[in-house]
Amino acid sequence: MSYKVIIIDDEGRTRSMLKKMVSSTNFPLKIVAEADSVQSGIDVINEHNPDIVLLDIQMPDGSGFDLLDRLRHRNFEIIFVTAHQEFAIRAIKFSALDYILKPVEIEELESALENAIDTIQSKSDLSMRYETLLENLKHSNKRVVIRTKGSMYVVDLKDIIHCQSDRNYTYFHLTDGRKIFTSRTMKEYENVLSLPDFIRCHRSHIINFNHIERYERGDGGIIVMKNGSEVPLSRQSKDRFMELLESL
Known part of the structure; x- marks a missing residue:
């Protein structure tokens, strides 16, 4: 064929x-x-x-x-x-x-x-x-298509709480409690999920600023999201994160 x-x-x-x-x-x-x-x-x-x-x-x-x-x-x-x-x-x-x-x-x-x-x-x-x-x-990029092995999901950006990488895979954590797993790397999504709403706060995490509940200070610190997830903040990303957080 x-x-x-x-x-x-x-x-x-x-x-x-x-x-x-x-x-x-x-x-x-x-x-x-x-x-x-x-x-x-x-x-x-x-x-x-x-x-x-x-x-x-x-x-x-x-x-x-x-x-x-x-x-x-x-x-x-x-x-x-x-x-x-x-x-x-x-x-x-x-x-x-x-x-x-x-x-x-x-x-x-x-x-x-x-x-x-x-x-x-x-x-x-x-x-x-x-x-x-x-x-x-x-409408200036309001939705993203996430490919999985058997499906494609159309997701509103506002519904993404954070993304988590596991080697060459990425998990999307959504406001409705779903987790979508894709074989695409975090690097590919970093170019799509960017400021002003998203920031890569750690080599394994991208967060949505609109879903932050609080920040707990520490060496890098912990970002607690509205769904209860605790996301680490790397020391390399801390200054940039604090600058953006204080500007909200």
Whole structure:
């Protein structure tokens, strides 16, 4: 079985480069179409029903997000291809979607394609992540998608009390008492859960400032959260934490 791929980018040189890179991989992929604008992208997606779309963010007649918003059916995996745009990248990360930066490196493309194929094979709910992305773009990143082995959870940021790492795994502690376990590392979430609401207070913990009950002084100290969890504060993070706490 070959997975159908569409490349959408307004730069002909970038499309040619991506075609060569995709064709050089060992994945069972077939490039079925390409497009150079939002409208032509919508047309080829509707015509070919792709499995994977490599999608530029900025195009002359709109953005890749506009394209997504205008599609009635989003039953394919997207890899965004973009120059560095902090807000757009943060929104993509919040939605557990993939992106690669220009100029494109073959290793990054191969990794993104492998993730896309794994997601397709797991029959994950793709539309849920796209809805989260579009909502976050409109409302400044209010929700995050957490991938687990068998599911994807859409979680409001305000409902995350704290995150705890256990080697290469992360536990999310939520206000409703649930704990969501994911095989993604704390480092990946540190780039998503950031100030002003979140801070990494210890190498194994990220906390939500809105759920702090009290701070107990000590060498580093202990942060007691509203759910009763006691989170250690490292000496390296103490000055920054105290500065932020006093500014609340």
